[in-house]
Amino acid sequence: MSPSSPLIIALDYPSLHAALCMADQLDPNRCRVKVGKELFTRSGPAVLEALHGRGFEVFLDLKFHDIPNTVAGAVQAAAEQGVWMVNLHASGGRRMMEAARERLERERLSTYLIAVTVLTSMDESELGAIGIDESPAAHVERLARLTQESGLHGVVCSAREASRLKSLCGDDFLKVTPGIRPASVAHGDQRRVETPRDAMASGSSYLVVGRPVTQAEDPMAALAAIEAELETR
Numbered sequence: 581m582s583p584s585s586p587l588i589i590a591l592d593y594p595s596l597h598a599a600l601c602m603a604d605q606l607d608p609n610r611c612r613v614k615v616g617k618e619l620f621t622r623s624g625p626a627v628l629e630a631l632h633g634r635g636f637e638v639f640l641d642l643k644f645h646d647i648p649n650t651v652a653g654a655v656q657a658a659a660e661q662g663v664w665m666v667n668l669h670a671s672g673g674r675r676m677m678e679a680a681r682e683r684l685e686r687e688r689l690s691t692y693l694i695a696v697t698v699l700t701s702m703d704e705s706e707l708g709a710i711g712i713d714e715s716p717a718a719h720v721e722r723l724a725r726l727t728q729e730s731g732l733h734g735v736v737c738s739a740r741e742a743s744r745l746k747s748l749c750g751d752d753f754l755k756v757t758p759g760i761r762p763a764s765v766a767h768g769d770q771r772r773v774e775t776p777r778d779a780m781a782s783g784s785s786y787l788v789v790g791r792p793v794t795q796a797e798d799p800m801a802a803l804a805a806i807e808a809e810l811e812t813r
């Protein structure tokens with residue numbers, strides 16, 4: 581059964597063993613998990629098998645960005661391994677996104693396909709330095725529109741943009757929001773952050789939480805505090 585919780589815990593660990601130690605403390609009925617570049621590069625598909633075997637729905641976060649044919653093949657490979665969700669970069673463009681979506685349709689694979697808009701670690705000055713002269717919010721909007729027109733299920737954005745995207749793209753278009761920081765937790769490399777409660781209030785569909793839980797002195801207490809914060813919304 582799919583968990584009703586919006587929480588996705590980012591298993592950003594340097595080994596399969598470390599990731600599974602955390603997964604074994606988590607309840608697949610209460611959260612989903614995310615496998616990212618570091619863990620997948622080290623452990624490969626074995627980590628997906630291990631997490632699926634424990635009953636978790638897995639978001640494979642490899643943020644594909646390449647020519648359409650290559651990305652379509654990579655998305656198919658991810659979906660064939662049974663992941664719940666996979667992502668690519670919206671900045672790869674419409675043809676790339678359409679090719680990936682069409683491949684999933686052709687193969688009758690039901691994995692959620694979403695696109696990263698503007699990384700939550702980026703602010704306006706960093707966007708300017710790569711030649712994008714609009715605010716993060718405006719650029720997120722532009723890429724979210726393109727993503728929706730390309731037929732994907734939703735986007736990764738910061739929770740700060742979620743409410744605008746909700747009115748622009750509708751309730752069913754997924755807003756997956758990393759950069760979640762409970763009030764007392766350091767922002768680290770994240771720039772466009774929101775607390776768990778405010779992220780849900782602004783229309784996020786799913787909250788991606790990594791270090792506030794995984795690097796906490798007591799990860800399970802940190803997770804329980806976030807769950808409690810969400811319950812009092």
Ligand SMILES: O=C(O)c1cc(=O)[nH]c(=O)n1[C@@H]1O[C@H](COP(=O)(O)O)[C@@H](O)[C@H]1O
Binds near residue numbers: 700
């Ligand atoms: O696609 C993602 O998951 C992602 C997109 C984005 O814009 N920002 C972002 O932080 N992420 C991922 O979300 C997780 C956030 O982790 P913490 O900052 O530790 O909570 C990391 O695994 C990032 O790779």
